[in-house]
Amino acid sequence: MKQLDETILTNVIKRRPEDSFKGNFGKVVLIGGNANFGGAIIMAATATVYAGAGLVTTATDTANSTSLHAQLPETMFVNYYDKVQLSHLVSEATVVVVGPGLGDDFHSQEVLAKVFANTNSDQTVVIDGSAITMMAHNKIEQPAGNIIFTPHQMEWQRLSGIAIAEQSPAANQKVQQQLGATVVLKKHHTEIYTGSDTYQLTIGTPAQATGGMGDTLAGIIGGFTAQFADPTQATLAAVYAHSAIAEQLAQTQYVVLPHQISRALPIFMKKYEN
Ligand SMILES: NC(=O)C1=CN([C@@H]2O[C@H](COP(=O)(O)OP(=O)(O)OC[C@H]3O[C@@H](n4cnc5c(N)ncnc54)[C@H](OP(=O)(O)O)[C@@H]3O)[C@@H](O)[C@H]2O)[C@@H](O)CC1
Ligand SMILES: Nc1ncnc2c1ncn2[C@@H]1O[C@H](COP(=O)(O)OP(=O)(O)O)[C@@H](O)[C@H]1O
Ligand SMILES: [Mg+2]
Secondary structure, three states: OEEOOOHHHHHHOOOOOOOOOHHHHOEEEEEOOOOOOHHHHHHHHHHHHHOOOOEEEEEEOHHHHHHHHHHOOOOEEEEOOOHHHHHHHHHHOOEEEEOOOOOOOHHHHHHHHHHHHHOOOOOEEEEEHHHHHHHHHOOOOOOOOEEEEEOEHHHHHHHHOOOHHHOOHHHHHHHHHHHOOEEEEEOOOOEEEOOOOEEEOOOOOHHHOOOOHHHHHHHHHHHHHHHOOOHHHHHHHHHHHHHHHHHHHHOOOOOOOHHHHHHHHHHHHHHHOO
16 A cells, blocks of 8 residues: 655645636535535535635535525535536536535435436546435445545445445455545545555544544545646545644644634645645
């Protein structure tokens, strides 16, 4: 297993061309946040905006629209029950992030089905949280696109059928190959299965063990894959940046809040641009 190090950041994070505009840095659509889990999609969208995506739209329950804009005026809002708008939005996106706080009831399943019906092979599709759980429980096929799954260990157990205690690199890799998708298996020392290689994160801290930390990672992956050329390298850089920022904050903090990682991204990324 290859160990991820700081060089992934300088390899991936590019200085912006002078002659550029928001359209050069990707359109990201994030779908999630039911009436109970609005915070999850707000945290994910915050991470995507602060990671530098050019245009960010959040498709969520209408109950979340005011709090979303109070936290993050940079994002646009769409009611995820508006099937026409949702279909159009997803099909026009550079990157789709689906699942943070989506829930798994009948309405969540309908939203997921509409999203999956409208992705295409040119897009990166980050599948997180409730979307992974629904795919596993309801045997839903993978959508079109370059797929990146971001499960925690229980979500990976649900999707792969491998019990947490049995999640060895060999067993995980076998299922990754069947899926044909990148798998970011989140835990202390997260493992990333890309198909051609397996990587391990050797940084990260228990100060990250708090709700919303994975939602934030999904958003950073969305922001990085929207802007930077190679989706696999961009994913590796996002995973590294998320924990590197957390480690820095944890030097003086007992717990690191997810939104603090997002807020730190622009200054952190500036140090590595080249
Ligand atoms: N503010 C918000 O709106 C927030 C909304 N959120 C959204 O909620 C949705 C559900 O996501 P979820 O992760 O909370 O629940 P689920 O998928 O049922 O997994 C939990 C079960 O798995 C078990 N478990 C075992 N190992 C584990 C591991 N390594 N990591 C984690 N769990 C592990 C665990 O064991 P236990 O803790 O009971 O011992 C428990 O039985 C999802 O859409 C997410 O985005 C959250 O992000 C929080 C903030
Ligand atoms: N002890 C730990 N050490 C390092 N990273 C951790 C630790 N605990 C949690 N994390 C990180 O926090 C995130 C948790 O993801 P997840 O469970 O999906 O959170 P949520 O769904 O609440 O946003 C992952 O990126 C994981 O690697
Ligand atoms: Mg999660």
